[in-house]
Amino acid sequence: MSTTGRIVTVYGNMVTAEFEGAVRQNAVAYCQRSDGVRLMSEIIRIRGKLADMQVFELTRGLKVGDSVEITDELLSLELGPGLIGMVYDGLQNPLPEMAEKIGKFLKPGNYLKALDRNRDWEFTPVASEGDVVTAAENLGKVKENIFDHFIMSPFTLDGEWKVKKMAKAGKYKIENEIAVLEKDGKTVSVNMIQRWPVRLPLGVYRERLLPTQPMVTKQRIIDTFFPVMLGGTYCIPGPFGAGKTVLQQITSRHAEIDLVIVAACGERAGEVVETLREFPHLKDPRTGKTLIERTIIICNTSSMPVAARESSVYTAITLGEYYRQVGLNVLMLADSTSRWAQALREMSGRLEEIPGEEAFPAYLESSIARFYERGGIVELKDGRKASLTIGGTVSPAGGNFEEPVTQGTLKVVGTFLGLSYARSYARRFPAIDPLESWSKYSGIIDGKKVSWAHNFLRRGKTIYEMMQVVGEEGTSIDDFVTYLKSEFLDNVYLQQNSFDEVDAACPTERQQYLFEMVLDVLKHEFTFKDKPQARDMFFSLTEQFRDWNYSPWQSDKMKENEKKIRSTLNSREAAHA
């Protein structure tokens, strides 16, 4: 049931309308500008006959008295085959098509269908006539890139329905009927499109499981020291320039996962352009296909309307949940969740709600928690496992983690990858602080060995700090060597050069192999005659390990470098000087 209203207030991107009849919270409305342009909005508060709406466009030109068309539908997405490889704005408008239709600029009031109506899909039925199905059960499938995209019974189906009619194998468009379901004399026609409201979690499955399998990012410091799990959650807080975006970009390239959803939320357009322009040309080594064939980009950058930025993270997460429902392992990356929180704050301010810390609304923390709760690994109704992993960057004001968004996020995530100024200034990339960060999960290397190695970092830091007070001369040679070992571990293992073709991605096997070699050095009992000799030895080892890191796996060069390392370790200086 739609109804109409009239604008009574315009202030920034908030508009208040007076309406007759019934109005639903979070329903979509359209403000009609006097030149006929319709601006999409969402109802976010209802007081008596007044509805407050956030407008997803510039409100310039709206007048008091302009009419508002209030629909009954919540802000929803179109779900179905054909989403992969698309570039959408926060409201699921395909941006390249927008450019073709309306030109260079995002003129308000233009909305396009998210999915291509004309594409043919090779459909194979899975269910048969007479079968009984409940919500989200497989009726058939189409091939989307390399994936089996299962076409499911409606997610909102209640109880058991009989498959009355099932389409035969063949070419279909997404709006074609592929099945008819029946219950108590009622029938529903099913095609390949489903709609789902973005603010409600989408999950129809047997049970939710504990995340136990690592999601390999091919970044050594993450996979070895601070692992992330399939279906787990993690956050990357850090001051500007510390490397949050680059870390997400390299993860989106190298992570061992079926599908990546990149949500560029309120940050630079240029960064998403990089992904947009490069992914169609970059190969995914796992499949041999291009990266864009496993990626969906949601793009609501900082100069695009703020309200749409707020909803864009929900758009991204809903797409992630949908493909989990299809059966894939999905990684959703949001950069930056702080911009989303700021959008909440702007709207809350316009609504004149009582502000909390740093003027963020009081419900900030619960909103963050609900967002990350939408991730997880599940067992679907057909017994397959599928997951949605969520990684969000946080951009704390002044780089200080003691602020509401970082703190609210740390309470709910499984892994904390804290980036530090100090490490990025010293070009120690990825600038994840190994002493601040933590993970609640265990990764690809035996936990005992990892904590043994990690301990070197802690001791190295203590010794380094002590050296600042007592000087190198007041430090024992044993302590000095421990410090050099910790620096060595940092230099050749924690740091990784994302611009080197080989070093950029370090697969599991290589990590395990390198870790053992590094352990050999850490365990090695050196006896140096003096500190310059010790320093010299570690210069050599570091250089040789770096060269090893840059050599292709199992190449002659790698073997040659390894030989050099062994001979350095076996040299007289290393054993007993």
Add this chain to the structure above:
Amino acid sequence: MRKYYSKIDNIAGNVATLKADNVGYEELAVVEGSWGKSLAQVIRISGDNVALQIFAGTRGVSTGDKVSFLGSSMRFSFSDDLFGRVFSGGGEPRDGRTELTDNLIEVGGPAVNPAIRLMPHRMIPTNIPMIDVFNTLVEGQKLPIFSIPGEPYNELLSRIALQAEADVIVFGGMGLKYDEYLYFRRQLEEGGAMSRTIMFIHTAADPVVECLQTPDIALTVAEQFAIQGKRVLVLLTDMTNFANALKEISITMEQIPSNRGYPGDLYSQLASRYEKAVVFEEGGSITLMAVTTMPGDDVTHPVPDNTGYITEGQFYLKNGVIDPFGSLSRLKQQVNGKTRDDHRAIMDGCIQLYSKCRETREKRAMGFEMSDWDNKLLKYGESFENEIMDFSANVGLYDALAKCWEILARHFEPRETGIRSSLCDQFWPKRD
């Protein structure tokens, strides 16, 4: 046709409210009184109450002054006649020449569709090694100079402007001292660039609200030239004044401040201006360089902090040099892989060593014994500062790289530099 209103209800700060109907959000109005007249913009409509932000400020405005609405938001005349002209921050001629009225275009329109942007890919040479080698400037980049008052940021800005070889220079001055305006003007004239320059000058003596218009008009003009395929360089100084003007308005409008009095939307406000930097497929581009003075040399102050999150890096001006640690060009990797094989390695290697030199200096200051290694680092640091960091260094990229190798070889053995051995083999200067 035009309807006049002659009763203003409230006047506070730069905002006046009155009752009026059929008024659009962000529509322009003219307020006229015995004090003169001024443009104003609608910033809130509630029922028949309309809040107007008066560009000239409300000083002398009377409740009986005349108000009329113009039926559209802010526009500005765009044509090649703009070259060489100087306007006020609010777009009025400031050079005593005629007002331009042709081809009016909307100021502050919608954002560019990200899908049509190109990745910035052309280096802008500046002949400043701290930029060219370590933090390369790229066409289409948005980059501020972070500086405490008193540093030579205006000199740096004008040096880059003249070196950059842009087709069009658009200059937006906000809260400028008159002397600064004259300085820029003279620099551009002497450099022979005035005929491709358009200036929008808001001085410290001008009304605050005009300061808010300055970047919008400047960037709108820049955008039009870029659409025509021109390579435009926009200079904005000082964005901290712009942010302070925002703060003033938001307090008048009784918005709840988020951080040190600045409004919660400071990030979005700054971003919508900086994000005008762009490279179009057809070849036009906007490169945006700004000055952000940091109150109290505090990078965590809301203005530099929010700016840093928006821009593609920053040049951090400190003690008369571009500081290698606080400075960053996020787009450097778009170009520095294509210059020469050793560019990236020199960039990382020299800075890592310089950072170690700084640590050693701290140790020395605390009176610790210096090892041989420490002494090497100290000597290296001195050479690096005098020959590379100093502003007087005025050499092209390749000469600067050669200089860096030479300095490294003067003080270190190849393996001490952390630079991969294949590059050292190739570029390490041979001793004779």
